[in-house]
Amino acid sequence: SADAPMFVVGVNLDAYDPSFKVISNASCTTNCLAPLAKVIHDNFEIVEGLMTTVHATTATQKTVDGPSGKLWRDGRGAQQNIIPASTGAAKAVGKVIPALNGKLTGMAFRVPVANVSVVDLTVRLGKPATYEAIKQKVKEASQGPLKGILEYTEEQVVSSDFIGDTNSSIFDAAAGISLNDNFVKLISWYDNEFG
Template identity: 35%
Template structure:
């Protein structure tokens, strides 16, 4: 039985989700039955067909009468501005992928349920842990999905990148304190030139001319996944003028002595074992563009691993913040669907 999926919000993550699903070996387990996006249909078709970051769509894309046609498959398109603007019950949606990012409080999300969606999968964290039934980082806690949940969050691209790394380090060496600095590619909440674009004054500045500090909830996201690290993790973020691929610079004080070689051996073993397919490891002299379109949640740059003394560790973790995260959302949806018997 296929899982009937709809997408609400057809921006960067919504389109990457559909593209990644089209390329996925599990695509036969899904049927995309609707897309809701305020933009006009011709623009949606054009931006599905051509993507400046991920290239041309590897198939046929057409705009039909109120629909997108992907390799001949008809996907009805709606342009509602509110959760109630689509009759989700009539469509028969098993899981709505909420990729607009506009809704994170439970009372907002439940409007989709009231409008006929059976379940929601968020491409962002809930405002608080209690706003969702479960936050899932695939590979860490997806086995806890029962199929009875109504609202699930796939966390964030940054949490998916760093939480598994922190879990490995904490189990093996213990983490006393850690600071996470995300170097994140530009996003569409930033203007190309200075303008009245956001209430956060940092985000009024030109995205392509400066490195810009912005707020981040990464520390909260990590602590939701690893409550044992509560009070020991802090984070900050800097937007950098590249269009895709981000990195997290991790500095951690460990609870026992170790060496860079031991840390690298731990991470290489995880990549070959428990984290295979979700995490990768390299010691080549890379630049960020090398990881564009990587399906991994995290790529450990072993060549940048440093120890100061026996307990102060510095790691650099790369990730494609669009494609890697879209692939993890598919993993979560497939696992959730299996638990529902779909």
């Protein structure tokens, strides 16, 4: 339900009220994006941003080209194509971090891999910061309040390295880049099939 209160562990779980009858735990992509967005916004202020998820194939996709009741692209074969798709994950972050409501949007590319996806978060910062300073804050959060939710790695990783990883979001320090101290691209992995 679009009206159900939404919660992401490590982000806004403190607002949970046991009297709620129905709640949403958001999507796997939102669970990857929100902890990272929280750390960045809390420390450097996200002015605005775009998110792209490079997302593994899901059960809703076609194995070969076929009819689709929605968009033509949705009917294309998942194992033969990279398929642009919509996602509400970035907008959902505005539900769990109200200060970011209307400041993020995004899209997906569905790619022919069985499991593990990655978020590319590109943001304009209100408080200038070097990429090294950003990495340090994410690392501190991963060892402190977000331990077990947000992980940090400097290894030269690829998607299959995260199959079965229980963290909601694994920040890839070696993959991100900055154009300047106000404009950065941050990369975080997630096992989209792991509970």
